[in-house]
Amino acid sequence: MKSREDYPYRDCVGVCVFNKDNKVWIGDRVNSPELLKSAHTWQMPQGGIDKGEDPLVAAERELFEETSIRSISLLKEAEDWLYYDLPDNLLGIGLKGKFRGQRQRWFAFRFEGHDSEIDVLKPGGGKHEQEFQGWRWEDLEKVPSLIVPFKRDVYDQLVKAFLPLIK
Secondary structure, three states: OOOHHHOOEEEEEEEEEEOOOOOEEEEEEOOOOOOOOOOOOEEOOEEEOOOOOOHHHHHHHHHHHHHOOOOEEEEEEOOOOEEEEOOHHHOOOOHHHOOOEEEEEEEEEEEOOOHHHOOOOOHHHHOOOOOEEEEEEEOHHHHHHHOOHHHHHHHHHHHHHHHHHOO
């Protein structure tokens, strides 16, 4: 049987998008093994970094692939990688069974477009797999309470890192 240390972390990016009212974009995840039996299905866009890909490029790509959003300007990159571990009951199941958790590089962007640009049901004009079943703008400080508990520490760190951008 594999131990937790036998699984690597998956390198990923996360994206915090603020609108003109300084609310942050969150999406309601389509069911996944990590979220089954959970009321906490909201999160910000995130996804894997391709081999050799620059994290900023990955963040812009993932944001488009999940939301169709392209009209953005960079506000800030988080200073450090942020980590989360899957809980024991999801080890070997969540994240395609290959990873113990994620090592994430987070970016904050300003959304410069109109809400009509956002399409989570057929992202990228239907070229990308749907990851969210809905979305909304929310206060950044409220987001940690809306996501799956094992990711909360990362989101608490994001609030500390990105809240000064809007206050």
